[in-house]
Amino acid sequence: MKAFIRHMISSNIRVNPSAFLTTFLLILNLACCQRGFDPIDRYYINCGSSTDLTVGNITYVADRSSSRFLTTPQDILADSNLNSITPSEDSRLFRTARIFTGPTRYTFSIQQGGRHWIRLHFYPFTYQNYDMNSASFSVFSQQTTLLSEFSPRNASVKEYSVNVTSGDLVITFSPSTNSLAYINALEVVSVPDDLIADDASLFNPPGPFNGLVTQALETVARVNMGGPLVSLVNDTLGRTWVPDSNFLLQQNLATNESNVPAVHYPQGGASSNTAPQTVYGTCTKMNSGNDPNSNFNVTWGFNVDPGFQYLIRLHFCDIVSTAANQLVFNVYIGSSLVAPDFEPSSRTSGHLATPYFMDFVTPLMDQNNLSISIGPSPRSSYPDAFLNGLEIMKMNNSRDSLAGSSVLPRFPASKKNLGMIVGLSVGVPVALILIVLLFFIHKRRKQRLLAHSKTWVPIYVNGGASHTQGSKYSTGTNVSVGSNMSYRIPFVALQEATNNFDENLAIGIGGxxxxxxxxxxxxxxxxxxxxxxxxQQGLAEFRTEIEMLSQFRHRHLVSLIGYCDEKNEMILVYEYMENGTLKGHLYGSDNPCLGWKERLEICIGAARGLHYLHTGDSKPVIHRDVKSANILLDENLMAKVADFGLSKTGPEVDQTHVSTAVKGSFGYLDPEYFRRQQLTEKSDVYSFGVVLFEVLCARPVIDPSLPREMVNLAEWAMRWQKKGQLDQITDPKLSGKIKPDSLRKFGETAEKCLADFGVDRPSMGDVLWNLEYALQLQEAVVHNDPEENSTNVIGQLSPQVAEFNNVDHTSNSVAGFEESSVDDLSGVSMSRVFSQLVKSEGR
Structure with a gap:
């Protein structure tokens, strides 16, 4: 381009200025187009229109001339002069629509397989007797459900990215009963192969995510931080990027910066296809001002659908720093710290203003909101953080759906298939006979299955044989199941039990x-x-759960009733816990507030279950995912530990630890285990210590929306505990209801659990002893107790415990309690003898 201009000047050619400007802009436009992606497949349809429409450099073909793509029962083209939409070039796409009164499909020939955009443009209006405002319909791409019972209320564009493997891409519109469907404009366009790579990262638990290239995606949000609207006209892939102001939770904490000309794309990294220069050249950053002690996070909030995983793409381009390696900050998704001490220039070989992006995949969402936060790192010399762009994409679920559950409609045969139908009709009498026979065979088989479903078939666990001792469904006497036995339940029985997995019966979502x-x-x-x-929790976790719970029976461990592995299903059936999770009673729900005594008793129950795991077998069992969401409460608020999918058998007698990959939940992870990948029972103790502070303070263990010193509950609570002011951060609902001695004992217990090194932490038995003591201190003042005014060190036992440890273990009873009660410690009165919480041989 520069050479062309120099040639014009040096040649001293006299030209018309207007003609020169037109020629220059044309060449510039061609140069820009050459830099952009040139899709092999490109279909742009102006639905319901009799004329083509050009938007930017894209021509949307009139629906009449594109009828070769369409199979519809009725040809209804709607036209309206819409003045209610904000005037813009692309709003003209909403002025016409094609209406469908029955199942309709568009079929597009795909020249090259791979990922393709599908963009659906909707705007409801009334045309003759058709009111699109009352429309309700579903949309499918091949077998993937894109929309289910969808009712557009205003101008909207739904964007999807699907992987096409066959020669044709079929998009089906299916009106709901007594309703209609419609579409204003439709796009099917090839996507660059490298736009969605298969190298995303999980963060809860951490690890790689595989299979991203085959996922169908729906764009939930595409945001230009600190910059203006970027429309499909200005994006090489026809995308729209919206400003971030509507998503900022506290706008006063943020400020914008812009330096678009400085942006230069790296070789082999992010490109203009990843995000345009106008996105990377603007950012939203911390509004630190001139305060070097600024300590807060900038947070954006988004609405999402529970029950799905999401691909999060974060775009960075350091237009803030004046030198490389100057800025270090933290990045959070929800309550998870996904990029600690993130240094942007270190990812771009020390170059500033160079685009870079990171992809993360969330766990299954169990709530309808998602937050993204940035904040300062202690490693940074000055508190600052920035974000240039963000994309949130919903991933299809196990039912190959991006919406609710809908059934792909069947279509009547076309005239081309009439000859085949006539030929097949010759065999109708034979076919009818076969159908009748198959019907009776199927009916008898179903009856046998139903009969079979009334008896659970025992499986073999750990190589041991087991025999049916009674039927859970039989009317005879039930025989208790041995601790070495689990039961396989037929799939049809579970369908019957859950009304075919009715979504109205869903009570929770987990990993x-x-x-x-x-x-x-x-x-x-x-x-x-x-x-x-x-x-990401698959067959290994399924087997682990069955194996672990089949060997243990304890009133403070959730009981496994059975499992099902038919039809490629992995289903676990547990006893039902009426009051849900401990987490749900502390925050984030409308459950009644728990009193301090109730909280102590719940902690004691959970500690009993964990202590039993650590000492109740020939080898200790380490839970590895202790958290408030895995402590369930029955109708009497009795605590039971649940979710053993990550559990691990502990070290041998002559070993100190188990070397294993790090798994667990952020905020609860033992830092020593995280650093060394050496797992011990003390890792559970650390996690339980976090739960104790969670119970006391009734807040999430990681909350990036809070000031930095409060983000991590364990660190924050430990600072107050060491100052002796734990009462300052307790749940306000408990204000004035906790006796100081009980709070002191509870705080000391949690503090010991959170010691940096496992050897300095107490055993679960010692934790249990101290929690029982905290409960006694809450219930009554124990006069002349030598520990009443002491700062107790966990593990320092009373004389009563010493006496109990000297009991003859050959006896069938211990201090008046049956031996079975020692194995299942929940039956022992803890207020009578603290030492009976712990088997002496386990100590």
Missing amino acids: FGKVYKGVLHDGTVVAVKRGNPKS
């Missing part, structure tokens, strides 16, 4: 899958956890 409330044939209420094939 493994969705949990449903069910009622078995004999009236037993159960919790049915159905594995999600897309989940």
Whole structure:
């Protein structure tokens, strides 16, 4: 371009200025187009229109001339002069629409397989007797559900990215009963192969995510931080980037910066296809002012649909720093710290103003909001952080859906298939006979299955044989199941119990899958956890859960009732816990507030369950995912530890630890385990210490929306504990209701649990002893207790414990309690003898 201009000047050619400007802009436009992506497949359709429409450099072909793509029962083209939409070039796409009164499909020939955009433009208006405002319909791409029972209320564009493997891409519109469907404009366009790579990262638990290239995606948000609207006209891939002001939770904490000309794309990294220069050249950053002690996070909030995973793409381009390696900050997704001490220039070989992006995949969302936060790192010399752009994309679920559950409609045969139908009709009499026979065979098979579903078939666990001792569904006497036994439940029985997994019976979503409330044939209420094939917790966790819970029976461990592995399903069935999770009673729900005594008793129950795991078998079992969401409460608020999918058998007698990959939940992870990848029972103790502070303060363990010193609950609470002012951060609902001695003992217990090194932490037995003591201090003042005014060190036992440890273990009873009660410690009165909480041989 520069050479062309120099040639014009040096040649001293006299030209018309207007003609020169036109020629120059044309060449410039061609040069820009050459830099952009040139899609092999490109279909732009102006639906319901009889004329083509050009928007920017894109021509949308009239629907009449594109009828070769369309199979519809009725040809209804709607036209309206819409003046209610904000005037813009692309708003003209909403002025016409094609209406469908029955199942309709567009079929597009795909020249090159791979990822393609599907963009659906909707704007409802009334045309003759058709009111699009009342429309309700579903949209499918091949077998993927894009929209279910969708009712557009205003001008909107739904954007999807799907992987096309066959020669044709079929998009189907299916009106709901007694309704209609419509579309104003439709796009099917090739996407660059490298735009969505298969190298995203999970962060809860941490690890790689595989299979991203095959996922169908729906764009939930595409945001230009600190910059203006970037429309499809200005983006090489026809995308729209909206400003971030509407998503900022506290706008006064943020400020904008812009330096678009400085942006230069690296070789082999981010490109203009990843995001345009106008996105990377602007950013939203901390409004630190001149205060070097600024300590807060900038947070954006977005609405999402629970029950799905999301791909989060974060765009960075350091237009803030004046030198490389100057800025270090933290990045959070939800409550998870996904990029600690992030140094942008270190990712771009020390170059400033160079685009870079990171991809993360969330766990299954169990709430309808998602936050993205940036904040200062202690490593930075000056508190600052920035973000240039953000994309949030919903990923299809295990049912290959991006919306609710809908059934792809069937279409009547076309005239081209009429000859085949006539030929097949010759064999109709034979076919009818076969159908009748198959019907009776199927009916008898179903009857046998139903009969079979009334008896659970025992499986073999750890190589041991087991025999049916009774039927859970039978009317005879139930025989208790041995601790070495688990039961396989037929899939049809679980379908019956959950009304075919009715979404109205869903009671929770976890990393493994969705949990449903069910009622078995004999009236037993159960919790049915159905594995999600897309989940990162798969077969290994499924087997672990069965193996662990089949060996243990304890009133403070959730009981496994059965499992199902038919039809490629992984389903676990537990006893139903009426009051849900401990987390749900502390914050984030409308559950009644727990009193301090109730909280102590719940902590004691959970500690009993964990202590049993650590000492109740030949080898200790380490839970590895202790958190408030995995402590469940029954109808009497009795605590039971749940979710053993990550559990691990502890070290041998002559070993100190188990070397294993780090798994668990952020905020609860033992830092020593995280650093060394050496797992011990003390890792559970650390996590339980975090739970104790969570119980006391009734707030999330990681909350990036708070000032930095408050983000991590464990660190924040420990600072107050060491100052002796733990009462300053307790749940306000407990104000004045905790006796000081009880709070002191509780705080000391939690503090010991959170010691930096495992050897300095107490055993779960010692934790249990001290929690029982904290409960006694709450219930009554113990006169002349030598520890009443002391700063107790956990593990320092009373004389009563010493006496108990000297009991003859050959006896069948201990201090008046049956030996079985020692194994299941929940039956022992803890207020009578503290030492009986712990088997002496386990100590």
